[in-house]
Amino acid sequence: MLDIRTSYFRNVLFIALLIMLSAVSPRPVQAQSTAAADLPPADIANDDGGPLVVVGEASSANFAFMPDLYPNPTVLLIDVTNMLAGEPEKYVADTGQMLGVFTESLFPGPGQFRINLPIVPTGASLDVDNDGESDTGVQIFALQVASNLVNDSYLQQIEQEGGLSSLLVDVATGALTQGTFLIYAPDGDQGFPSGFGADGLWFTEDDPAVALPAGYTLATLGLDGSVTFDRAAEATMNTMERSEEASPDFSDQGILESFNSLIDVLAERYAYTELRGLDWEEIRQANLPQVEAADADNDIAAYYILLYDLAISIADAHVSATADSNIEAIVAHAKRFGEQTAGNVGATVIAMSGAMTETEAADDKVVVFSVGDGTPAAEAGWMPGTEIVSVNGQSPAERLAEVPLLRGTGVAEVRRAAQANLFLSFPLSQTVTIGYRLPDASQVMTATMDTGSYDTGQHAAETANHTPITYEPVGGYAIVRWNDFIHYIVPKIAVLEEALAIEKNQSTAGVILDLRGNSGGWLELYEIMASYFFTADQPMATHVFDWYSYDATVGDLVKAYAVDYMASAPRPELAYTGPLVILIDQNCASACEYFTQHL
Structure with missing residues (x-):
C-alpha cells in the first residue's frame, strides 16, 4: 500500500536537495532546536511510523444512550488544548475537528468507526513538556461521539459538551483522570508527559516528560499515572465512561432478588430521599410480602403493577415504571385501572x-x-x-x-x-x-x-393534530409549537430555523412559542433551541443549574463540576432578540420548564 505521507516527504526532500545543490553560494545550516535534547525518548510500541487511521468502538451501558438522543451522530477527533490549558469554556473551531465515519451503526451497537488522518492536522498547539523553554508544542486530540443537531458536519458550541469520549474526568473537579489522546508533533523536538507527578494530576508542572518523534503518536494515560505510547499505522481509540454511569441492570435476576437490588440502588443513589422523607428499608418491608408472592408465582404482571404503584408513591415526575416489552404486564395494569375507574355518576x-x-x-x-x-x-x-x-x-x-394516578408528580x-x-x-x-x-x-x-358508564357532560375541545413541531404566521406573529425536547430533534431545529429565517425576512411583529403540553426531554436540545434567542455579543449562560452525580469513591452524590459555557445562535444570522412570548400550562414539564426559565 502506498504511504501517501512518506511519498509526500520524499518529494519535498528531493526538491529541497535540488534547491541546495543549485544555489550560487553555500548557506550555513541552521542548528536544530535542542528543546527536547535533554528529554529521554518515549518508549514506543508498534512503531510503524505513526498512525494513518484511527478505528475503534463507541458504546454506553447507560439506558439513556438511545437513537432518539443521537439522531445524527458524529464521530471525530477534537482538539482538547483548551481543556488542557485551563480554558475548557472555549469552544473548538472547525479547524480543530477531524471527522470520521461509522462503519457499523451506533445502534444497537457497539458502533464502529474509522477516521482517516490528514498529513498535518490544523488544531492548536500546546507546549506540555515542562522543559522550561517555549516550544512549538504538540497538537492533542481526543475521540468524541456526539449528536450533530444543527446538521452542518462539524460540532458547534453546545454540541461539543455532550456525548461519549475517550477521556474520563473527576466528576467533582473536572480534572482528567485517564484516557487516550492522539498527539501530533510537527518535528522531533517536542515532548509530552510520561506520567503525572507527585500531585497526582495530569498536565501540571511536576509531570515528567519524554521526547516524541515527529508525526502522530497515540498516548494512553492510565489511572495509575502511567503513559503508553503507540505508533501503529492503525490506531485504536474507544469511548470510555465511568462505571457509575452504567444503568443498573437486574435482567439476570429473579423477581425477589431484583426488587432488593433495586431498593439498594435507590437507597444509595436517589437524589431526593431526604427531601421527600423516604425510608427505603420501610418501603422494602412494606412491599416484600407482595414481591415474595409474585416471585413464588413468577408473576411478572403483578410485579410490574407493584413497581408502578411504588414509582407513583415517590411523588416525582421523573420516576416511573414501564413495561414496554411485556404486553401481559401492560394489559394487566390497564385492566386494573379500568376496573377502578370505569364507572361514574354522570x-x-x-x-x-x-x-x-x-x-x-x-x-x-x-x-x-x-x-x-x-x-x-x-x-x-x-x-x-x-x-x-x-x-x-x-x-x-x-x-x-x-x-389512583396514572403518573407521579411532585407538584401539589x-x-x-x-x-x-x-x-x-x-x-x-x-x-x-x-x-x-x-x-x-x-x-x-x-x-x-x-355507577355506570354515563355521559359526564364534559366534552373536550377538538384536539388539533399537530406534527412534532409546527410553524405558522398568524396575525403578523410567527407561532412555533413543539411537543417535547426528545423526539425528532433534527427536524425540530430545522423548523425553528426556518421560522426565524422567515421572521427575519418578513419582519413579523414578534415570535410566539407555544409550549403548552410540552412534556420535556433532553437538556442539550433545550439549550440549543434556547440559544437561537441569544447573540454572540449577549450570549446565554448554560451553567444556571447545579447538577449532582453519584461518585462510588465517595459513596454519595457529589456536585458535578460544570464548565461556564456561553452559547448563542449556532447560525448567527438567525439569532432572534425581538418581542417574544412563551405560552405554557400545567403540562409544560422538566426541560420545558428549564427552557422557559432560561429565556
Missing part, C-alpha cells in the same frame, strides 16, 4: 384550593364542573358549582388521597388536578353515597347512586 368536578404555603393547608373544596343529561347526578339536581361535601363518608381530602397543584379528574370515577355497578351542597344553599344533601 358528572365531573374540579378541586379548588386557597393559597398553599408551608403553614397553610389547601382547603380541598371540590365543586361540580359539568353534569350529563339523564344521569344520577342530574336526577339529584346537581349543576355546575355544586359542592361535594363527602363521598361514602369520606371528606373530599380523604377521597382525593385515594384516587398538578396532583390535585389529576386526582380531580377521577374524583367521581368508581368501579362499574357500585353503589355510592355522596353528600353535596347546591349553589347558594347552606343545607347539605345526600344522594345514593349506582
